[in-house]
Amino acid sequence: xxxxxxxxxxxxxxxxxxxxxxxxxxxxxxxxxxxxxxxxxxxxxxxxxxxxxxxxxxxxxxxxxxxxxxxxxxxxxxxxxxxxxxxxxxxxxxxxxxxxxxxxxxxxxxxxxxxxxxxxxxxxxxx
Amino acid sequence: xxxxxxxxxxxxxxxxxxxxxxxxxxxxxxxxxxxxxxxxxxxxxxxxxxxxxxxxxxxxxxxxxxxxxxxxxxxxxxxxxxxxxxxxxxxxxxxxxxxxxxxxxxxxxxxxxxxxxxxxxxxxxxxxxxxxxxxxxxxxxxx
Numbered sequence: 313x314x315x316x317x318x319x320x321x322x323x324x325x326x327x328x329x330x331x332x333x334x335x336x337x338x339x340x341x342x343x344x345x346x347x348x349x350x351x352x353x354x355x356x357x358x359x360x361x362x363x364x365x366x367x368x369x370x371x372x373x374x375x376x377x378x379x380x381x382x383x384x385x386x387x388x389x390x391x392x393x394x395x396x397x398x399x400x401x402x403x404x405x406x407x408x409x410x411x412x413x414x415x416x417x418x419x420x421x422x423x424x425x426x427x428x429x430x431x432x433x434x435x436x437x438x439x
Numbered sequence: 440x441x442x443x444x445x446x447x448x449x450x451x452x453x454x455x456x457x458x459x460x461x462x463x464x465x466x467x468x469x470x471x472x473x474x475x476x477x478x479x480x481x482x483x484x485x486x487x488x489x490x491x492x493x494x495x496x497x498x499x500x501x502x503x504x505x506x507x508x509x510x511x512x513x514x515x516x517x518x519x520x521x522x523x524x525x526x527x528x529x530x531x532x533x534x535x536x537x538x539x540x541x542x543x544x545x546x547x548x549x550x551x552x553x554x555x556x557x558x559x560x561x562x563x564x565x566x567x568x569x570x571x572x573x574x575x576x577x578x579x580x581x582x
Contacts, residue, residue, distance in 0.1 A: 319452035336534035353495035353562035380486050389480040417497030417562020
């Protein structure tokens with residue numbers, strides 16, 4: 313089982329009843345850390361909130377669409393005004409060094425592994 | 440080379456995905472083109488002056504989007520390229536849509552296909568089509 317980065321949105325949703333959309337994500341791990349991509353279309357940069365707290369990473373965004381005054385919605389597939397998803401980070405990930413980029417509704421997060429846990433080449437000496 | 444974990448991913452992630460698919464399957468769409476929710480997700484709304492369509496297509500180069508109106512049908516097509524996975528990396532979760540897409544929306548009869556505005560902002564394509572002058576509500580003065 314993959315325990316590097318566990319999706320715990322379900323459990324936290326019980327605590328916070330506000331309905332939210334679950335953004336689709338890609339999580340890719342390499343030797344030095346994890347890269348997470350999340351699709352949050354309709355969220356401007358200033359409405360995106362990232363929290364790293366107690367080993368949890370939460371991604372929240374509020375939609376802000378440019379709607380004409382008095383618009384009636386006739387068909388809505390994106391029917392809630394916010395996105396939320398929470399992940400549990402494992403201990404070897406360095407939560408203090410998370411870096412984020414947000415561009416045209418795509419969030420890219422880079423979470424490096426704690427330095428001493430990064431792979432190192434071990435020299436083998438033949439006696 | 441891309442390595443994919445042979446084990447099931449986190450159970451909660453799987454449950455979330457299942458829940459999302461269920462929600463989508465039961466969400467009744469008024470479209471004659473069926474219940475299938477494609478990519479990009481779309482919202483449609485209108486005012487007496489315009490019809491507004493929102494296509495949720497994040498991370499796309501707006502130049503590669505193709506928007507056409509023909510015989511009262513709006514088509515949005517494009518392609519979303521997959522991000523390159525570095526060598527020796529493991530893909531743990533892979534949910535984001537990639538590849539080419541096309542969605543069609545039947546427009547009401549009273550639109551003016553020559554008065555269309557399309558903007559791409561924050562990953563959402565907003566197409567606003569004006570309604571014909573003649574179709575707009577008018578107050579009639581009684582003499």
